[in-house]
Amino acid sequence: MSNPSSLPRLVLASGSAYRAELLRRLRLPFVAQAPDIDESALPGEAPEQTALRLAQAKAQHLAAQFPDSLIIGSDQVATLHGQRLSKPGAHAAALAQLQFMRGQTVQFHTALCLLDTRCAPAHVQAENITVTVRMRNLPDAELDAYLHLEQPYDCAGSAKNEGLGIALIEEIDNRDPSALTGLPLIALCSMLRARGMPFFGLDV
Template structure:
């Protein structure tokens, strides 16, 4: 709850069911509105820069249509060495991703933007952060990787594994300051941003 009598609307600028589930854990009323954006990386753009640009662009696009709201944008880019790893889309691409990543460390850049449409200075409307997660995958045979994919079908997940589900069995270890970042919405960073925007979580 905000201390004012009329708290601002809270909007998640996303169509992701994973992000909706994570934000729901905070117990705050919110709406989910998907922005219409081209998420293609720009030429020469680094993975962190791509994630931060898209997180801000998603929040700003929805905020433009819904002034005076608090809008949350987030984007995740997975990288193996210099290779960006996106959402596979189908079984064959997902298997190829898991084969490439097995026994190796993948860095997930989960960028977050909170856009405060109430800000008097538009230049200060956005809070931004990039939470990195380092994930080492187990060196598993093709048969296990194929069997996992047929069970969970994580074809809409960058990296082809749902760490919140059976995909955790593919992972050797995870290094992160925010365990929710890997699923797609860093709640530790987000609750800090919301507090700075005046949101209270415990009615005080």
């Protein structure tokens, strides 16, 4: 059995409560810290490139602060018809976003980076996972009622698929189910295993 004190230190480079909740599913001890970086897209940058660059930047921003660690960075960019969908922040913006999305297919580009600072230079693994979501064509009254009930104003796309927002979705095409929520756990487990992280309390 693994001694928790002997596990590689795991760091989540994020202030997202959603990503922290997902990471807790693996039952591995970790610390979370939000990196202070500019998350703006670069001119001419494709959405998936933005997500991948920011996921790596988040992890690398904490590298000096967390030596001898495995640092997780992740970022997500949602797009529809070439337009990026930001976090709405308030009810009116969220309703407008859901109206724009209804009956449409939205792409969520979720990037993941694992930075191993136990070696020099640090070892980097990164991957981008695209999730395709088909939204139901629902009337304004249902969209408005949903928003009042769940208030997902801090979510790009204005819906929590892990909650009541699943009722707004007609179809999800996704090889890594947690990627839509913001942290692809299947891909992350593969990366962690490749760097020697034990699971289920067993040594590897």
